[in-house]
Amino acid sequence: MMRYVARRLLWGAALLLLVCALTFVLFFLLPSGDPAALRAGRDASPETLARVREQLRLDEPVWVQFWTYVKGVVLHFDLGYSYYSSAPVSTLLWDRLPATIALALGAAVVWLAIATPIGILSALRRRSWLDRVFMGGALIAISAPVYWVGLLALYLFADDIGRFPLLPGANSYVPLTDDPGAWFGSLLLPWLVLAGAFAGIYARLLRTSLTETMSQDFVRTARAKGISESRVVVRHGVRVAITPVVTLLGVDLGVLLGGALLTEAVFNIPGIGRLGLDAIVYADFPVIQGTVLLAALFVVLANLVVDVVYAFLDPRVRYA
Template sequence: MPVRPAHPALPVLLRPSLQLLLTLALASVLIFASLELLPGHAAALMLGPDAAPEAVQALSRELGLQQPAWQRYGQWIAGLLRGEMGLSYAYRTPVAPMLAERLQLSLPLSVLALALTVLASLGLGLLAAARRGRWVDHLLLGLSQLGLALPAFWFGMGLMWLFAVRLQWLPAGGFPGWDAELGGGWGPALQALLLPALALALTQTALLARLLRAGLLDVLQEDYVLAARSRGLSERRVLLRHALRNALVPVLTQLGTQFAGLLAGAVLIETLFQLPGLGQLIAQAIANRDLVVVRNAVMLLVALVLLLNWIVELLNAWLDPRLRRPEASHG
């Protein structure tokens, strides 16, 4: 009786999952070391240079800084696994609910910006590839170069001036919340997030559109695409049904990096639009020397980026059948 081979999906799931866990572990060590093992005393850094020695000693006991570093790291990781992140020094409140509250703004903002990026990149990349060498292609390449050169903060100021100050179509800042009973609701909340999401998406769209255009132009030279054309298929059908799927593989790979850029850019954008999100919380925690909040917030951002990269790798394996073969994982 022949031996049944292992399910081909198992290596595809196992390798990126192990990489995710190992990278999370390494990131936690680096984050802990950078904030806890730097020269100087953590309690003295948090209280400032003018703090009394008695206050420094009291905070040191409160934070458990008299314990060995490995023990404090183990306690932090054990707390993370239980969903406990300790108390904020500046706010004297549990960190976990504080981060969860800020994520209710930052995560929808990043997802909205990512959705706008994907939609715009698909449209512009397909249009540029279909009109290669024509004025539309040159115009889109020039605009994408401009988008790469200018920061999201500049786009945010321009969008605020145009749509909030001049046209008064959208709010210039602030966030009403998702609860209609508290004066907010889905409509006002999405309106408040639209301009900052557009500002974040513009710079990311420039890179993804160029990447998709280059991928499409390479795929359009493949034999199976030329064979599809020889069968009399329209250029639109060739692009959408035969070329797009394979050209999306490098785009999806870049998407994980793009999401990290969106989260990093949200720190400045949230400050510009006065949005009480995770980026603004990190900026305030750094200003207040609240290392407990900084450590957990940065770890949360790293986990979100790595999780998206894990999802992207699985999507790449689904789009490209060669990545699902066992030998593909071994090179």
């Protein structure tokens, strides 16, 4: 197991290096604007532009800039400085990370709590009216864009502009350290909005997987031994059928931890996604690369955790 984990970590490090190189190539090949001009101002003189370009080290060759960046990340965990604010990128990411973690993990709990019982009931009651209602609702949830659902939720339920003011709306995010109760309330509506589409996907996936699993020989054997139906479903059926759900959860959670851009933008949550969006607007390349690397890191780690969890969920999975 340890050799497997070490090998995956090495591949993950190589993947992060590749992501870093690709972002560099895209930045210098695509027309993304001159960061020095954005930093110096619209009417800056050529001398000012040259001085700012020198301060930002944009006058150096591309390979020198890339080597300096990689060396700083590997040796000192230094992600550089923002072109726009001159603040360390690592500090900006660290300040925004708690909001994104809270949004992603809370939404994951909500969509799993909704999708798991729906998927199980639909698989056990196939072609019933309950299955049709659940799967029809899941299809609607999947088809609805997140930003549209967020705006609709604000219009209906926000306590400032909503027709039925029930929950805190946009611009209401409160850090956990300031007031845990207000923090929970400010994220409740974003959690529900973000979890909607994911709950539909996970419910349909679990239904399909469990339907196939319940027809396997080992399930019939467990029933022949006289094991109760509830234990057959939970201990033998769901435990095996949930494997693809765990795979998808690792990918989705890793991506969301890298920034749920649309949800954070609609509800004005100061997270990684909102930071990346602002960085794109201002052509702030170090911040863009920092958010991309952070997202890639979360995806790599989440998939590693998922692979290790496989051995505990499915006894047939073993790592040499």
